[in-house]
Amino acid sequence: MTYAQSGVDIEAGDAVVGLIKHHMRRTYGPRVLGQHGAFAGCFRLDYNERLFQRNYKDPVLVACTDGVGTKVLLAVETGILDKIGQDCVAMNVNDMIVQGAEPLFFLDYVAVHEVIPQQTADIVKGVADGCSLAGCALLGGETSEMRDVYKKGDFDLAGFAVGVVELKKVIAGPERVEAGDVVLGLASSGVHSNGYSLVRAILKKKRLKLDKVYKELDTDQTLGEVLLEPTRIYVKPIIEVLHKYKVKKPISAMAHITGGGLPGNLNRSLPTDLDAKIDKTNWDIPPIFKFLQGKGNVSEAEMYKVFNMGIGYTIIVRPHFAEAVQKQLQKAGETVFRMGEIVKGSGKVRM
Numbered sequence: 001m002t003y004a005q006s007g008v009d010i011e012a013g014d015a016v017v018g019l020i021k022h023h024m025r026r027t028y029g030p031r032v033l034g035q036h037g038a039f040a041g042c043f044r045l046d047y048n049e050r051l052f053q054r055n056y057k058d059p060v061l062v063a064c065t066d067g068v069g070t071k072v073l074l075a076v077e078t079g080i081l082d083k084i085g086q087d088c089v090a091m092n093v094n095d096m097i098v099q100g101a102e103p104l105f106f107l108d109y110v111a112v113h114e115v116i117p118q119q120t121a122d123i124v125k126g127v128a129d130g131c132s133l134a135g136c137a138l139l140g141g142e143t144s145e146m147r148d149v150y151k152k153g154d155f156d157l158a159g160f161a162v163g164v165v166e167l168k169k170v171i172a173g174p175e176r177v178e179a180g181d182v183v184l185g186l187a188s189s190g191v192h193s194n195g196y197s198l199v200r201a202i203l204k205k206k207r208l209k210l211d212k213v214y215k216e217l218d219t220d221q222t223l224g225e226v227l228l229e230p231t232r233i234y235v236k237p238i239i240e241v242l243h244k245y246k247v248k249k250p251i252s253a254m255a256h257i258t259g260g261g262l263p264g265n266l267n268r269s270l271p272t273d274l275d276a277k278i279d280k281t282n283w284d285i286p287p288i289f290k291f292l293q294g295k296g297n298v299s300e301a302e303m304y305k306v307f308n309m310g311i312g313y314t315i316i317v318r319p320h321f322a323e324a325v326q327k328q329l330q331k332a333g334e335t336v337f338r339m340g341e342i343v344k345g346s347g348k349v350r351m
Contacts, residue, residue, distance in 0.1 A: 007147035012115040016143055019121035023128035027138040031104075041139030043105050045164065058167040062101035066091040067158040070196040071228070076153050078210050078224040081119055084157060085126025086133070087193045090231035092161035093134040094256040094313065097238045100171040101163035103136035109158045110143045113150040123157065126230070134235040136161065169242070174271040176252040181342040182322035183266070183276055187335035188312030189232040190288055194259040195306040199227060202296035216294075218287045226288050234313045237332035241325055250321030257308040263349045264305065266314050275345025276316075283337040286310045304351060316342060 003010060017037060033042035046054050068087040075084045085108070093103045108127045110120060120143055131138045150156070191199065202208070210224030217226055234256075242251070253269035266276050289310065293303050303309060317325050319341075326336045343350075 008145050009115055012117055013143060013145065015117040016115060016120045016124075019117055020124040020128075023121070023125050024138045024140075027128050027131040027136070029137060032137050032139065038140075041105065041107070041137075043137065043139060045104075054164075056164065056166060059164050060101075060167050060170055062096050062099050062163045062165060063161065064092040064095045064163075065158065065160045066095065067156065068193045070200060071193050072155060072157055073200065074196065074210065074224065074227055076155070078228060080224065080228050081122040082126045082129075083228055083230045085123050085128070086130035086230035086233070087126075088157050088159040089127055089130025089134055089136075089161075090233045091193050091258070092159050093130075093136065093163075093233060093235050094231070095258075096161055096163045097235055098171065098254045098256055099165060100169050100242055101165040102239055103134050103161055103163040103235060105137040105139040105162055106131050106134070107139060107160045108141035109160075110141065110155060111150065111157075112143065112145055112155040113147050113152050115143060115145045123155070127159070130230070130233060133233040135239075136163075136235075171251065171253060173253055174269060176249070177269060177271055177274060177316055177342055178252065178318075179274060179342055179344055180319050181252050181316045182319050183278065183339045183341060184315045184317055184322065184326055184329075185283060185311040185337045185339040186234055186237075186313040186315070186329065187232075187283070187337070188257070188286070188308045188310055190229040190286065191227060191292075192231040192258070192308055192312060194308070196227075198296070198298070198306055199292060202292055202298075206295045208295065214291065216287060216291045232312050234334070237329050237334050238313075238315075240332060241328050244328065248321075250318050250325060252316040252318065254316065255314045257312055257314060259306075261304045261307055261309060262311060262314070263351065266349045267347060269314070269316055270342070270347045270349075272347040273344065274342050274347065276340060276349045277343045278340040278349060278351050280351055282339050283310055311337070311339070314339070 031044040255265045255269045257265050329336045
């Protein structure tokens with residue numbers, strides 16, 4: 001018997017390595033060492049040339065790992081495979097910057113039923129696109145062919161990110177938040193990467209077609225294209241704001257709005273004696289959420305508990321700096337809403 005007969009095609013795996021090489025290399029900066037295809041990736045924490053050196057005095061490494069959940073099933077069904085990789089990067093690096101860390105490098109793990117070189121390369125292309133948006137290197141990864149675990153056509157995708165922040169610049173969370181602070185929200189690009197089990201249940205129950213254009217969505221895109229819009233990556237605008245303030249600390253805390261929505265993520269930035277009072281009329285709910293709510297007969301409370309509802313990232317800012325921070329983020333291309341404020345309470349989000 002041969003390995004291929006047992007279900008693993010080594011030649012197909014080797015072909016993938018060749019196809020993804022240029023996608024990986026376009027994410028490399030001067031701190032990446034070694035050759036493509038090595039057993040491990042090497043990354044210099046600092047760099048001696050004046051143009052690139054960081055001169056860390058007390059660096060703290062920050063690490064994240066996450067996947068994209070059942071959104072991959074929609075990618076399989078539609079055949080749109082070159083976007084889901086950005087979601088994987090976003091779910092990691094958007095978590096990382098909450099602590100004030102700058103992403104350094106990323107590793108991916110792709111598990112498939114069968115290695116089809118071009119399809120796997122498309123997935124990795126999306127990962128490389130996400131790394132470029134986040135300003136980090138795609139340092140390495142793994143493709144695993146497991147026909148006994150995944151059925152034909154299926155795959156899974158996970159990622160791992162490492163970043164760095166100066167100890168004195170770490171945004172540790174709730175302890176700096178004060179009553180009177182302003183809550184700013186950055187617009188999401190859509191559903192992002194959470195709640196897709198509910199999305200798919202709605203699609204199945206109402207027999208909605210992924211290749212159909214629905215007028216309620218107010219776009220020429222098909223439903224599948226809208227649902228597969230990649231998670232927005234907030235790294236560069238947030239890091240730019242953090243670097244602008246060398247001494248002052250206008251940002252009290254931040255939150256990446258993922259599973260659990262605003263009530264289940266913004267609350268992680270609050271001390272036990274304060275609440276975030278949020279006015280839902282301060283931003284427009286994107287059509288996709290109204291569409292899903294109507295088709296699935298989902299309660300408003302459940303929608304806010306499961307989905308981001310148009311807000312992908314929140315920043316709690318000292319009131320004196322709120323307008324300046326908002327303008328900086330808008331200049332960087334973000335849509336920013338003044339959502340509410342911090343008040344006395346018990347560590348909850350009041351919608």
